Amino acid sequence: MNLHQFRFVQxxxxxxxxxxxxxxxxxxxxxxxxKAIIELxxxxxxxxxARHGKRLKRITEPGQHVLKSIELIMREVGNLKRIGEQFSAxxxxxxxxxxxxxQARYVLPLPVAKLREAYPKVNISLHQATPHEVAxxxxxxxxxxxxxxxxxxxxxxxxxxxxxxxxxxxxxxxAHPLAQxxxxxxxxxxxxxxxxxxxxxxxxxxxxxxxAARKLQPRIVLEAIDSDVIKTYVRLGLGxxxxxxxxxxxxxxxxxxxxxxxxxxxxSVARVAFKRGAYLRNFVxxxxxxxxxxxxxxxxxxxxxxxxxxxxx
Numbered sequence: 001m002n003l004h005q006f007r008f009v010q011x012x013x014x015x016x017x018x019x020x021x022x023x024x025x026x027x028x029x030x031x032x033x034x035k036a037i038i039e040l041x042x043x044x045x046x047x048x049x050a051r052h053g054k055r056l057k058r059i060t061e062p063g064q065h066v067l068k069s070i071e072l073i074m075r076e077v078g079n080l081k082r083i084g085e086q087f088s089a090x091x092x093x094x095x096x097x098x099x100x101x102x103q104a105r106y107v108l109p110l111p112v113a114k115l116r117e118a119y120p121k122v123n124i125s126l127h128q129a130t131p132h133e134v135a136x137x138x139x140x141x142x143x144x145x146x147x148x149x150x151x152x153x154x155x156x157x158x159x160x161x162x163x164x165x166x167x168x169x170x171x172x173x174x175a176h177p178l179a180q181x182x183x184x185x186x187x188x189x190x191x192x193x194x195x196x197x198x199x200x201x202x203x204x205x206x207x208x209x210x211x212a213a214r215k216l217q218p219r220i221v222l223e224a225i226d227s228d229v230i231k232t233y234v235r236l237g238l239g240x241x242x243x244x245x246x247x248x249x250x251x252x253x254x255x256x257x258x259x260x261x262x263x264x265x266x267x268s269v270a271r272v273a274f275k276r277g278a279y280l281r282n283f284v285x286x287x288x289x290x291x292x293x294x295x296x297x298x299x300x301x302x303x304x305x306x307x308x309x310x311x312x313x
Contacts, residue, residue, distance in 0.1 A: 006040075009066070017056035046062040048060060048066050055229055075141075095284060097127065097287075101225055102201070104272065112126075135273065136150065139155065145288065159306075160274060163272050163295070168243065168265050169242070169248055171258055172232070176240060183263070186214055192219065195223075197243075219239075227246075231251065235256070244268075276304070
């Protein structure tokens, strides 16, 4: 048995048993993937996959155990590579970060710049995605660190730590009647035309829950994943916007008025995520420390072994 066979089995499982897609991801041929899997099955004496003709239909019970072992082996192979890179490359290499648009646009620029100052030989690879995709990228080792508000804590294969809290704010033209109020109520905005985030992004779930709890149906006229897009349509008069407070920190405003909405929708928590059991290089620890003064190498190391809870941060 060999690592190529392990990779082929692992990728077939990740691609929903589609060998054509697995072959594309691995830059090889579909017959080559199929042959390698069969050879591993013959060597182990068990069927990893149940088949209908030449098509894989499901993962067998022994196959589930084989996949768990392969996952451990491949994780440690990745760790060995990172250990070698750290001690041979003298803190150079690539830091791959998976995150949402809001984090990438408003939170990460300063930490990324400071990391480059501290580690000038380190390149940054930034992947923008949905929270679910961020989690998958970290689990699949496409990224070493992930950052998002939603979903990350739902994956047992990830170690996630709270980074900072934030609240939503209301954004509206200065001429809007609500701009005269300092404290906005849910009834004030329930019948307004609202421009806000897509349901899977940037704490949108808290907004929906608050309206549902009051049995109110908001008039959401436009949904977006990009805070700048929301602000653009507010400026065009499409409605009033609900955005993350981070999106307004560097906005010149002038024509817009901002009101906090934490009393309506509560506080949201941005989290960082690492793959459980992964070996973290020095500059990964450093980047996490730059993201939040709550995080340090000792705490992260303890969390990676399952000995830190959120309340300790």
